[in-house]
Every structure is written in structure tokens, then in C-alpha cells.
Amino acid sequence: DAKTTQPTSMDCAEGRAANLPCNHSTISGNEYVYWYRQIHSQGPQYIIHGLKNNETNEMASLIITEDRKSSTLILPHATLRDTAVYYCIVSSGAGSYQLTFGKGTKLSVIP
Amino acid sequence: GAVVSQHPSRVICKSGTSVKIECRSLDFQATTMFWYRQFPKQSLMLMATSNEGSKATYEQGVEKDKFLINHASLTLSTLTVTSAHPEDSSFYICSARAGTGESEAFFGQGTRLTVV
Numbered sequence: 321d322a323k324t325t326q327p328t329s330m331d332c333a334e335g336r337a338a339n340l341p342c343n344h345s346t347i348s349g350n351e352y353v354y355w356y357r358q359i360h361s362q363g364p365q366y367i368i369h370g371l372k373n374n375e376t377n378e379m380a381s382l383i384i385t386e387d388r389k390s391s392t393l394i395l396p397h398a399t400l401r402d403t404a405v406y407y408c409i410v411s412s413g414a415g416s417y418q419l420t421f422g423k424g425t426k427l428s429v430i431p
Numbered sequence: 432g433a434v435v436s437q438h439p440s441r442v443i444c445k446s447g448t449s450v451k452i453e454c455r456s457l458d459f460q461a462t463t464m465f466w467y468r469q470f471p472k473q474s475l476m477l478m479a480t481s482n483e484g485s486k487a488t489y490e491q492g493v494e495k496d497k498f499l500i501n502h503a504s505l506t507l508s509t510l511t512v513t514s515a516h517p518e519d520s521s522f523y524i525c526s527a528r529a530g531t532g533e534s535e536a537f538f539g540q541g542t543r544l545t546v547v
Binding site for chain 2: 352354356358361362363364365366369371407411412418419420421422423424
């Protein structure tokens with residue numbers, strides 16, 4: 321699976337949009353971009369995933385660049401409960417579907 | 432979304448004893464489940480892939496005789512930490528996929544193991 325690069329940490333004001341970037345310049349054509357988050361001392365929570373089109377669900381939006389070498393997760397109105405470590409993962413989703421976690425981005429939502 | 436339940440959420444055991452952790456998919460069948468370990472301030476590390484009805488596949492450096500995995504049904508996988516030592520103290524997390532292709536994985540709430 322392709323490697324991803326994320327900033328170590330970010331701050332966001334409560335109520336504002338949180339934009340979390342991810343670089344995955346070595347992504348291959350059959351690999352998806354997945355986003356998970358982990359709130360302290362809990363298991364990771366699925367947020368969203370996509371292949372090449374932008375995606376939106378009730379939690380977030382995923383914007384993937386046309387060359388697919390980077391993406392941005394957008395939390396439209398961040399709340400204090402969105403404070404977590406956010407992981408961007410690239411995986412083909414085929415076979416046994418292993419997910420390889422990097423260090424992620426620690427997002428702190430500030431009142 | 433789909434629910435994966437992990438039990439117990441916390442366990443303290445004495446050094447040398449064994450501990451079993453259960454991972455259940457509550458509303459879907461999972462032919463494959465995954466076990467991760469997470470040390471403080473570190474990311475999740477995949478330990479093994481659990482396949483229903485067959486032997487688990489362990490990642491390099493993970494002792495299969497120490498971390499016994501059983502996936503006896505499509506909704507249950509267990510991880511047994513045998514002869515636990517303080518260095519095995521960690522946060523253990525399981526996950527499972529609800530479907531095929533690129534469908535997302537769902538994670539249990541994790542088990543905090545402390546070996547004293």
C-alpha cells in the first residue's frame with residue numbers, strides 16, 4: 321500500500337471548518353483513500369473513503385486532487401468532540417484488506 | 432454503521448497468566464478480522480489477520496505461540512495472550528470488514544491490558 325504523509329498536529333476553532341491534508345504521491349490506480357479517527361483510548365472510527373471523485377457523508381467531505389496525489393478531509397463545523405487523531409490511509413481494499421496506520425494528525429478543536 | 436464489540440474493555444492480570452480477548456461482529460458476518468496493538472503515544476500496529484476456519488496470519492515479529500488467535504465462527508475471533516509479561520501491557524484492538532471490495536473496516540472499542 322502507498323505511504324501517506326500528514327501534518328503532526330493542527331488546531332481549529334470550534335464551529336469553523338477543519339481541513340486536514342494528506343499527501344499520497346505514490347498512490348496507484350486501484351488504491352482508495354480512507355480516513356479514520358481515534359479519540360483517546362477508543363478504537364478507530366471510520367469517517368469516509370473515496371477513489372477519485374469527491375465524497376460527502378454526514379460526518380465529513382473528502383476532496384481528492386485530480387492527480388490523486390493528495391487529498392483533504394473537511395469537517396464542516398468542528399466541535400470539541402472532533403478532537404482526535406485523524407489517520408489518512410491508502411489501501412487497495414482487495415484481498416485481506418489490511419490497513420496500515422501512520423502517525424496521523426492530532427486535531428485539537430479549541431473553544 | 433456496522434458494530435464490532437470487544438470484550439473486556441479493561442483487564443489486569445498477573446505476570447505469567449493468560450488473558451483472552453473476544454471480538455464480535457454484531458450485525459454482520461466477517462470472514463476476516465484483524466488484531467492490532469497500540470502502545471502509548473504510538474500508532475496502531477497490525478499483529479495478525481484472523482481468517483474464519485483457518486490459521487491466522489501473523490505479522491513479522493509477532494510470536495504466534497504467545498498470541499493465540501482463534502476465529503471459530505463468522506462473528507467471533509479471540510486473541511489469547513499467553514504467559515503475559517509486563518511488556519505485553521498495551522491497548523489491543525480488533526477490526527472487521529462488513530463486505531467485500533473497498534468496503535470500510537469497523538473497529539472494536541479496544542482492550543486495555545495491564546500485566547502486573
